[in-house]
Amino acid sequence: MNTTLQDPAVHPPRAKNSPVRAAVASMAGGTLEYYDNYIYALAAALVFGKIFFPDAGAVATIAALATFAVSYVARPLGAILLGHFGDRIGRKKVLVFILILMGTSTFLVGCLPEYSQIGVWAPVLLITLRILQGISVGGETAAATVLTIEISPEGRRGFFTSWAPNGIVAGFILATLIFVPISALPEDQLLSWGWRIPFLLSALVTVAGFIIRAKLDEPEAFIEAQAEHALVKVPVVEVFRSHWGAIVRVTFCSLAFAVDTVVKVFALSLATGVYGIPRSTMLWVLIVSHVLALVTQPLFAMVSDRVGRKPVFIAGNLGCAAMIFAYFAAIQAGNVPLLFLAGILSMSFAYAAINATYPSFFAEMFNLKVRQTGMALGLQIGLIAAGFAPSLYTALTAGNPSDWLPVAVISAIISLIAVGSALTAKETFRVPLDQLGAPITTPKPQAAVVPSGEQS
Incomplete structure (x- = not known):
């Protein structure tokens, strides 16, 4: 151990890098990242088909949802690149870069000309910006989680890391609240200028997130490993060598997130486009269920700090497998109170249990030296299924758009696959951080050999 680093006269305590500050910064950054991600998802489901793919006819919505899915393909690339630099030069530096990349890309989406103005270049530019968003999101959750978990006290790692997904939920709430009045605009105003407002407002969220995130310091454990030359040179190579099983496990556990995009994108499009439920009603169902999740997620995380990550994560997946049928049935019935109830049970409880525990559950599978790369890579590979689920399900039901049963069955099977993967993991909630x-093993730097004739 490098005693110089522990000498308070040389390096005073870094008081501002408390778990609370890190959790707040994680939530703030997550809010921006997923505000940007969800306004894109909502726009893809509601308006992008008409704006960027007007000549696509009946498959315009599928084409628009496919642009939403493109970012999920880019996410593993972001996981590798941003994970590499996070494990090599620092968690905080990467977090700040991620914030700027996402904020800039989203703002530019709001500035894009339409297909009627520049033709095919409009969707090309849209897809390019979506890829940049995907690279950014590919590193966000892992970077925020790793920084927080490495400064959290023993026995509370689950609670503090749960504020990163709370930021994701807050981002969705913010995006949806802004889209409620936007979606209520007359059709011509919505398609001409209204849809741009949420994207342009991302500049304000970016500035706020940057101010909070820039004040963080690197975790002490990472600084010590860096000073002792204990970091690995190519984290992506090392993580496949020493942690390939953890990557596979995280990948299959991450299939659980397909349920989230099915509810927020596919079901939204189905309810408004096929069953005639007003857009504002569906958006309010999502808002209410996610506001409650802001409370239930930290509570589920606290439970995971007491009983373990696996029981909470598995229970959440089993709940999602059951509730997806109830949610679609409520949409088909057009019963608004039942729709609110099904939405709350699905998102505020079942999915919230998954969302609350996955950051600590996944991050604890990896060694400090490859933690960000490993978590980000496994998570983002698994999330490809979540990204393509809405467009694949829309294509699957093209012959009979009202037949949601195959979608519910496949979603339930995916949740059960995540359960099976979680059962193979070790329980880590009581394992010390350094274990x-x-x-x-990283080779120590060799001391320079001085020729005997030059010795004094």
């Missing part, structure tokens, strides 16, 4: 993940 997490597989051991990694």
